[in-house]
Amino acid sequence: MNEIILCKYGEIVLKGANRKFFESMLNREVKRRMYLYGPCEVRASQSTITIDPKTDTFDIDGAYEEVKKIFGLVGVSRALKVEKSMEAIADALRAWVPTQLSQYKTFKVEAKRSDKAFPLNSPAICDECGGVILSTLPRLRVNVRNPDIVVRVEIRDTAAYIHAGQDKGAGGMPVGSAGRALLLLSGGIDSPVAGFMMAKRGVKIEALHFESFPYTSERAREKVVELAKKMSLYCGEIHMHVISVTKIQEAINENCEEDYFTLLLRRFMMRLANKTAEKYKCNALVTGESLGQVASQTMEALGVTNVLAEMPVFRPCIGMDKEEIIEISRRIDTFDISIEPFEDCCTVFTPRHPRTKPVLWKVEREESKVDVDALVDEAFETLYTIKITRGEAEAESND
Ligand code: ATP
Ligand code: MG
Secondary structure, three states, X not given: OOEEEEEXXXXXXXXXXXXXXXXXXXXXXHHHHHHHHOOEEXXXXXXXXXXXXXXXXXXXXXXXXHHOOOOOEEEEEEXXXXXXXXXXXXXXXXXXXXXXXXXXXXXXXXXXXOOOOXXXXXXXXXXXXXXXXXXXXXXXXXXXXXOOEEEEEEEOOOOEEEEEOOEEOOXXXXXXXXXXXEEEOOOOOHHHHHHHHHHHOOOEEEEEEEEOOOOOOHHHHHHHXXXXXXXXXXXOOEEEEEEEOHHHHHHHHHHOOHHHHHHHHHXXXXXXXXXXXXXXXXXXXXXXXXOXXXXXXXXXXXXXHHOOOOOOXXXXXXXXXXXXXXXXXXXXXXXXXXXXXXXXXXXXXXOOOOOOOOOHHHHHHXXXXXXXXXXXXXXXXXXXXXXXXXXXXXXXXXX
């Protein structure tokens, strides 16, 4: 049997004059990712993208799983593609119904005939197909008001399609349609979720991770690479930049009051994020911060770091409970990696009594005890980049 994949556009159908821009971006993304599964034709019309395998070698199971991860599509389904004749449609239904409808009690058929040359009109197609389905699985009943499943038969220009049910697509907007942002990616639960949420709104994600070798280990960095690999299955290629904050942490540790350690480190992170974003042409920063989650995420503490931001900072988890964040992290399959117990630079040199209501001038006074500019420049020199594509990490570079 000849199977195809049908994908429904999401929010982009609401775009007015710009709709073409979003559509062509989404179509390009679908093509790029579907070609990885073998030869196929990808066509878009009437808010639907059709993926039609050209040979038996096309991996339709793999393609179907992939297409559910493409932002911009709200619904996906697998359909049978058959010759445009009632005999061919009936034959196909007889083979297809036992596996596809066996778990349901009631059904109805909906027919759509965009090729008006087809000899039967829509009600007649429904009658014919309903009859074939009932004779194939006699325990099924027709229920036009509230069926368990709707079987759709569409007579299109080149073929007839039969399908039932629809899986949820990833939703959102095509990646890249909303610009590029730099995600501060730690090994925790929240930041991969934050990156996923912004990518869903069409943001192309670039990542920045801070390490503090030898206080943080090679394995801790590997864990973050694993997280980025999972994210890349949704977000596309991710360039993950890594900066060492070892010297910064040592300087803070030696010179500043302990209560301010985390806040000071976070202010350095913000400065380095500004520089990285500028270098790699990102127009916003993204963090996994959630209000009140830890001492450095009170409104006052966020304020003390936020004053240094040179661009918008998006914090999509800010109003979410941990449980809600965990739910998403399970869905995108990052949770099990995030909970692996490895240290993060934020967890070394942690103060026993961190300031929860810091005052900016006092933070600045502590900070003035170290040479901020020199430390930032020195840390920025350590930047190197790991390219993560489709679940694989490529060689590192520091260009
Ligand atoms: P996560 O928030 O990802 O679960 P976490 O809770 O351990 O990790 P926090 O200490 O809450 O991290 O840090 C808040 C945010 O700061 C993170 O969501 C992330 O955006 C950023 N951040 C923290 N540590 C790092 C790091 N080592 N590299 C890059 N960004 C970091
Ligand atoms: Mg957190």
